[in-house]
Amino acid sequence: MKDKRIAVWFSCGAASAVAAKITNDYYGYTNRVHICNNPILEEGEDNQRFLRDVALWIGVPIETVTSKKYPNASCKEVWTDRKYMSGIHGAPCTLELKKKPRQAWEAEYNPDYTVLGFTAEETARAERFKMTERDTLLTPLIDLGITKQDCFDIVNKAGIKLPDLYRNGHPNANCLGCVKVNSPTYWNWLRTTYPDVFQDRLDQSRKIGAKLVRVKGEYIQLEDLDPKAKGHKMKSYDVDCGIFCEEGAWKK
DSSP: OOSOEEEEEOOSSHHHHHHHHHHHHHHTTTSEEEEEEOOOTTBOTTHHHHHHHHHHHHTSOEEEOOOSSOTTOOHHHHHHHHTOOOBTTBOHHHIIIIIHHHHHHHHHHOOSEEEOOOOGGGHHHHHHHHHHTOTTEEOHHHHTTOOHHHHHHHHHHTTOOOOHHHHTTOSSSSBTTOTTOOOHHHHHHHHHHOHHHHHHHHHHHHHHTOOOEEETTEEEOGGGOOTTOOOSOOOOOOSTTSOSOOGGGSOO
């Protein structure tokens, strides 16, 4: 491959960091590699420190891609504007703050290939993305058999401290109080670990009328959630030899 434009979408997580590093190391000498990030106001404060550390590790500046409609990149602003937080149609924050800005960037720069942090466990997700989004997806982590745990290990061995959200038990390095999660386990974890964020989601969901948590097959409002209610366990990884936390909390 030569003289191609490759877009790597970095989410401030370990997997996308390793995908960006591998892509730039392998293709960067003969191709134009863009590493892009959609910052979100509700993400952990430590994410931007991690972004800067990863940029130094890779040796390439990370480009910021934001919504023109929502320049503050705030999920809360999107929910208020749309009067909708999450449901059968997904979450509008993902559409407005990540998907649409990415598509606008792609329309302007017309990349030949796209890279996301799909790991070896996520072959089905990668294939779905190829069918519904871009069939020019490159999957370096899948091709090399690199798992989520491997990504945590690689980042740790590079001497980069993982985002605080991971170490505090969050399922990934994305937004605290993610409205796409319907597990009572997750929401009660948030209640005890980040009570201010929990209360903020409770207040806004009450105003909008959103039912964000599912208990015994029924969606209820956060204010009606029993503090002792549990769903499936939030899956874990080793923190120092990897990390305890990942995306397993998204479902009941």
